[in-house]
Amino acid sequence: MTGLDHAPALVLNADFRPLSYFPLSLWSWQDAVKAVFLDRVNIVSQYDTVVRSPSFEMQLPSVIALKDYVHLSRRPAFTRFNVFLRDRFTCQYCAGRLPTHELTFDHVVPRSRGGRTSWENVVTACGVCNLRKSNRLPREIGMIPIAAPRQPTAYDLLDHGRRFPPNYLHESWRDYLYWDIELDQDDADDPPRAAAGPAF
Numbered sequence: 001m002t003g004l005d006h007a008p009a010l011v012l013n014a015d016f017r018p019l020s021y022f023p024l025s026l027w028s029w030q031d032a033v034k035a036v037f038l039d040r041v042n043i044v045s046q047y048d049t050v051v052r053s054p055s056f057e058m059q060l061p062s063v064i065a066l067k068d069y070v071h072l073s074r075r076p077a078f079t080r081f082n083v084f085l086r087d088r089f090t091c092q093y094c095a096g097r098l099p100t101h102e103l104t105f106d107h108v109v110p111r112s113r114g115g116r117t118s119w120e121n122v123v124t125a126c127g128v129c130n131l132r133k134s135n136r137l138p139r140e141i142g143m144i145p146i147a148a149p150r151q152p153t154a155y156d157l158l159d160h161g162r163r164f165p166p167n168y169l170h171e172s173w174r175d176y177l178y179w180d181i182e183l184d185q186d187d188a189d190d191p192p193r194a195a196a197g198p199a200f
């Protein structure tokens, strides 16, 4: 079967953090399928590619999460990808679903107004909404997040991952390479080019 060598699975810890970033934790499709059969992983996303044997067939996993490495009750890592996944890659102000490179982060209560960088105060936003909201409070500009931001559970993230069409997460997981920095960085929610022009 052609193409299988190009179907590695991204391996996430049970807290949805990649096992390693450098090199990125990728398993061969054979190892990923084996781990599925041994019930050691949850499948988060799949390729369209199907492998068949006389006794089974399955879509190859593209993103898998270990079940036991970190207990699932532990809090998911506060990372860019997990905020996007919690918010279903959807701008929490205009409901637009966008590819990851067009998404930004917004502090609901702006940092300049004392807002913290936390699960409860950071939401996914498109660039337009991020610029529009600027440093205002939600009630000041009438931009209320669609879902009140909160700390997700690992189960929430698994559930959200399963709702995506096949390949959606596969197409975005290479961005994990750039998301090893947790969100409590100063520039976490600065929209692209925000400093280049006036907010409106």
Ligand SMILES: [Zn+2]
Pocket: 091, 092, 093, 094, 095, 096, 125, 126, 127, 128, 129, 130
């Ligand atoms: Zn938006």
